[in-house]
Amino acid sequence: MRILWLVLLTAATLAGQRTELPKIEEWKGKTILVFTPHPDDDTFGAGGTLALLAKNGNRIVIAIYTNDDKGSNDLEMNSQRLAAIRKAEEEVACGILGIPKENILWMGHHDGMLEYVNSLALVEQATAIIRKVQPYAIFSIDPGREDVRWHKTDHRMAAMNSIDAVRAAEWHLYFPNHRLSQGLQPWKPEWVVLFYTKPSDANIWVDIDSVAELKVKAAAAHVSQWEPSIHKYRPDWDPADLGKFMAGFKARMSKKNGRYVEAFRVARY
Numbered sequence: 001m002r003i004l005w006l007v008l009l010t011a012a013t014l015a016g017q018r019t020e021l022p023k024i025e026e027w028k029g030k031t032i033l034v035f036t037p038h039p040d041d042d043t044f045g046a047g048g049t050l051a052l053l054a055k056n057g058n059r060i061v062i063a064i065y066t067n068d069d070k071g072s073n074d075l076e077m078n079s080q081r082l083a084a085i086r087k088a089e090e091e092v093a094c095g096i097l098g099i100p101k102e103n104i105l106w107m108g109h110h111d112g113m114l115e116y117v118n119s120l121a122l123v124e125q126a127t128a129i130i131r132k133v134q135p136y137a138i139f140s141i142d143p144g145r146e147d148v149r150w151h152k153t154d155h156r157m158a159a160m161n162s163i164d165a166v167r168a169a170e171w172h173l174y175f176p177n178h179r180l181s182q183g184l185q186p187w188k189p190e191w192v193v194l195f196y197t198k199p200s201d202a203n204i205w206v207d208i209d210s211v212a213e214l215k216v217k218a219a220a221a222h223v224s225q226w227e228p229s230i231h232k233y234r235p236d237w238d239p240a241d242l243g244k245f246m247a248g249f250k251a252r253m254s255k256k257n258g259r260y261v262e263a264f265r266v267a268r269y
């Protein structure tokens with residue numbers, strides 16, 4: 001009997017420390033929430049894994065912090081038009097990955113301005129999304145990679161804000177108005193999975209070999225993010241440019257043991 005208690009206690013302790021790692025390839029029928037700073041980081045950072053999850057019957061909701069209305073070198077472009085272009089491109093990219101556009105939540109902030117949004121309002125916004133969607137797992141951008149830390153304001157802010165919102169969402173006394181006036185209950189996901197992870201920080205690699213083509217196609221759907229469209233906007237690809245882009249993108253995709261993979265850092269908490 002004493003041995004049985006010892007075994008149970010050890011198992012409970014291990015479970016509390018989250019020593020196991022998720023087998024994302026085996027998830028079925030789960031709800032997955034993805035926080036992305038811009039309407040393309042989800043594709044580039046986790047597109048293959050999301051395609052796999054969609055194929056395996058999981059429900060995926062994409063929450064996008066900004067409308068990406070600044071990143072064009074075309075002097076004829078304006079922010080309102082660019083936001084509309086980026087929205088349409090994201091809907092196409094998500095469609096390729098198997099995520100319907102109805103599952104995309106636009107959080108409505110301007111590109112590059114996330115750090116100047118009221119930080120309390122921003123964490124409350126993300127917390128409410130978690131409580132509404134009630135995800136089994138949350139995907140978000142890793143706050144730790146060097147260029148993410150200092151280069152891109154929205155990446156820094158989205159990374160920290162999403163993690164803060166995960167903590168807030170589980171305790172009903174954070175933003176109690178959610179429960180009292182909107183009927184939203186506290187929620188804690190089983191997993192937080194961070195993309196754009198520094199290779200040495202990664203602790204899981206999802207085999208996306210079977211859906212690698214979908215990731216490349218989804219990346220190509222973000223036409224305005226790439227040359228030549230980023231300098232002189234055009235809504236489509238010249239076939240020669242498209243072929244070159246797809247080959248180059250595929251060549252840069254991570255491989256492990258000869259198969260395409262995506263690396264993630266799974267946060268243990």
Ligand SMILES: [Zn+2]
Pocket residue numbers: 037038041152155
């Ligand atoms: Zn981005």
